[in-house]
Amino acid sequence: MTADDNNNSYISENIKLIKERVKTAAQKSGRNAEDITIIAVSKTVELERIKTALKEGLVNLGENRVQELLEKYDALENQCQWHLIGHLQTNKVKYIIDKVRMIHSVDSIELAEEIQKRAQKANRTIDLLVQINVSGEETKFGISPADAKEFIRKLSTFDHINVKGLMTIAPYTENPEDTREVFRELRKIFIDINAENIDNINMEFLSMGMSNDFEVAIEEGANMVRIGTSIFGKRHNI
Ligand SMILES: *Cc1c(COP(=O)(O)O)cnc(C)c1O
Numbered sequence: 001m002t003a004d005d006n007n008n009s010y011i012s013e014n015i016k017l018i019k020e021r022v023k024t025a026a027q028k029s030g031r032n033a034e035d036i037t038i039i040a041v042s043k044t045v046e047l048e049r050i051k052t053a054l055k056e057g058l059v060n061l062g063e064n065r066v067q068e069l070l071e072k073y074d075a076l077e078n079q080c081q082w083h084l085i086g087h088l089q090t091n092k093v094k095y096i097i098d099k100v101r102m103i104h105s106v107d108s109i110e111l112a113e114e115i116q117k118r119a120q121k122a123n124r125t126i127d128l129l130v131q132i133n134v135s136g137e138e139t140k141f142g143i144s145p146a147d148a149k150e151f152i153r154k155l156s157t158f159d160h161i162n163v164k165g166l167m168t169i170a171p172y173t174e175n176p177e178d179t180r181e182v183f184r185e186l187r188k189i190f191i192d193i194n195a196e197n198i199d200n201i202n203m204e205f206l207s208m209g210m211s212n213d214f215e216v217a218i219e220e221g222a223n224m225v226r227i228g229t230s231i232f233g234k235r236h237n238i
Helices: 009-028 047-055 066-079 090-096 109-121 145-155 176-195 214-219
Strands: 037-041 060-063 081-084 102-106 126-131 161-167 205-207 224-227
Touching: 009 037, 009 047, 009 214, 047 066, 060 066, 066 081, 066 090, 090 109, 102 109, 102 161, 109 126, 109 145, 109 161, 126 145, 145 161, 145 176, 161 176, 176 205, 176 214, 205 224, 214 224
Parallel strands: 037 060, 037 224, 060 081, 081 102, 102 126, 126 161, 161 205
Antiparallel strands: none
């Protein structure tokens, strides 16, 4: 079924299938379905359809635009946890600092400094992931693998920030097998950094895998997958 059907049962169906696929992939890597957090990427998706996902137990929602997140936040406030997964402009940190469970896309010291400053003002500590540009594509944001350790060492001195792990966006490929190397590489960096035992740094989450490649990502160690299209159907631009 498609997003154009006038009821949302296709979303429930999609979610059941995805949960099955997540479980199978988790088992392949010696883990359980419960070890994997599915983030329902709700960008461009209206409230009605998002509520269907919430009903199916997907309470972690991912948005990549601040304005859209804020609008939905007001409507859904206590029913879910918000993840900012897209590139975040420094001047927008103040709008989301008290609203998000986690920022997945920290990609510069300036951004980290602003998050630290705003979190301090809001009297909270915020969990974040460092975005790594594993593939080195110029169009992608993220810290290069070679700079990751040094970057995280710097962040470890910020007392209102908890670095909880790493995130990457793999290049789109027809065959998800082609992205396996990217996920493997990110996991290596994750393990490396953990082994450094840096003060205040606990590498807990590996956010990688989207609709096209989440199974491969889980097989390679992901414990957060960000899935949009496979849940809600094809996006219509708004
Ligand atoms: C849109 C988006 C996703 C989800 O993409 P799908 O292919 O629709 O699953 C995941 N991560 C980020 C950062 C995104 O912007």
